[in-house]
Amino acid sequence: MATRTTPNGTSAARERLLATASELFYREGIHSVGVDRIVGEAGVTRATFYRHFPSKEDLVEAYLGVEDANIRAAFDAAESTGAEPRELVGLVIDGLADDVARHHTRGCPFINAAAEYPDADSGVRRAVASHREWFRSELEHVLEAADAPDPRLGAAELVLVRDAAMVGGYLDGWERVRPAFVASAHRAAGLPAPAAEPVVE
């Protein structure tokens, strides 16, 4: 068969579509970005688009899949540093802060997507729900390993604080939100916070 694929097995056109759409969906919203715009900026035609994705919604779900994979990779990286459990909690919190400050300055991709998809049974909302559940339980495991006082409640609070940081960072500016985030996150973890202000980067 004739496959015009990249070394890792997926087509170059598909990768460009996904990268372009991810950027546009995040920066401008999903319903605001049409297929015309995506294929135009990806340097691809409509037919090519529909060869790779059955519909626009499949592309949206793939976009959320990319975001999900990125965050999982960040957790893996933090865990593979070999830091001991208590240290890892700090690494994770710093990593979340750094992510909001540098990459996710337009809010949370999942929260923003959910705002545009009211149907909880839709594929998009299901992707949002499963990502959030994974994220929460991952935090719970990290807190558990660190002997935090209440890993389950702590994880739930950390999710809340992270949600708030992304929203607040977008709407109010990260610099205004950072102090409240650092204080709240360490208190939510139930572990002693580092010295008052300095935030590791």
Next chain:
Amino acid sequence: MATRTTPNGTSAARERLLATASELFYREGIHSVGVDRIVGEAGVTRATFYRHFPSKEDLVEAYLGVEDANIRAAFDAAESTGAEPRELVGLVIDGLADDVARHHTRGCPFINAAAEYPDADSGVRRAVASHREWFRSELEHVLEAADAPDPRLGAAELVLVRDAAMVGGYLDGWERVRPAFVASAHRAAGLPAPAAEPVVE
């Protein structure tokens, strides 16, 4: 002149349009709801719509104005109970929780709107920003009157926690979020929390 107005001065058609649009915008998102749908459910024609609102965006801003007015009214009601300052903090936190549990089960109207309007200079985003600033300073005044340890930081944290509660209440379910919200909110205020929920620390 021929004015078909209600006792309070605004036209009945305009009020129906605003009420219908507010409901639809909140429940289904803004870009997802077309003018056809709004005028249809409001029992009004397109021309009537454009007599009352120069464009759809003006209707969106009016919708945010309604939400803003509702929250201000809730604050006024809490303050007019004559509760003393420290008590008022508890009333406000309970009021916010009650609001998320009963009325705002689809997230925060302002956060959701901002997700669909990336341009920070747009009228919608300006309305969001000014509402948030009012909300934050209102909380700061309440905390200040109650002699909270750090009203400014406390208000910033309360905004964060409330944002998170609305997002979490929508995406994860209010019952799962409530314990974390109550604990975080009272700690953010810096005042003793009512011993009820399983509170850390």
Next chain:
DNA sequence: CACAAGATAGAACGATCGTTCTACTTCGAC
């Protein structure tokens, strides 16, 4: 009553939405 103005009605505008169509090219397997 006559008149001007606000409110309503419903058709119609061009633009864009997501999607599908047919035609042409490029490759791997035989």
Next chain:
DNA sequence: GTCGAAGTAGAACGATCGTTCTATCTTGTG
């Protein structure tokens, strides 16, 4: 070399987007 499947190309589909049009009706004022 031949065949067929995958990729590309660009026109075109009906539906809906936000908006504007002319015409009719209702109402307060002269």
